Amino acid sequence: MRAFGFLSFGHYGSGRGPGDPDARQALHDAVEIAQGADEIGVNGAYFRVHHFARQAASPVPLLATIAARTQRIEVGTGVIDMR
Template identity: 85%
Template sequence: MVMKGFGFLSFGHYGSGRGPGDPNARQSLRDAVEIAEGADELGVNGAYFRVHHYARQSASPMPLLSAIAARTRNIEVGTGVIDMR
């Protein structure tokens, strides 16, 4: 059996960015880019990110997806879940 595709959907701690242990926007976005770069190097071919409209650090996925696309070579990026509360 040959695996044709393997990707990941982001998950994690989404807080207000102000409480103890809450990631701020800068760190959250840097972490996401670094994870996608590592996944691309490993041969993962999909990176999909959740959209959390009420979490400031991940409410706008398009700039994040653009940054990841600019820094990777083969990985497909996209939104996995768009939370429409």
């Protein structure tokens, strides 16, 4: 296999209860997952854009953070909802 990547999946919560991550935790988790993927040789990390979810409405800062903290992984958006 020459290339292997992932599209983000996850729980987009409001941070109001146990197990319901707030925006900060969701973004922190995304960066950690991408760093781990880079370390094991995954080639790509792609993130969905959800305009009505605070933590996923603007992917560019997240992608920039991941690019700054990884060595080899390609980052990008997987789905942009154009409603």
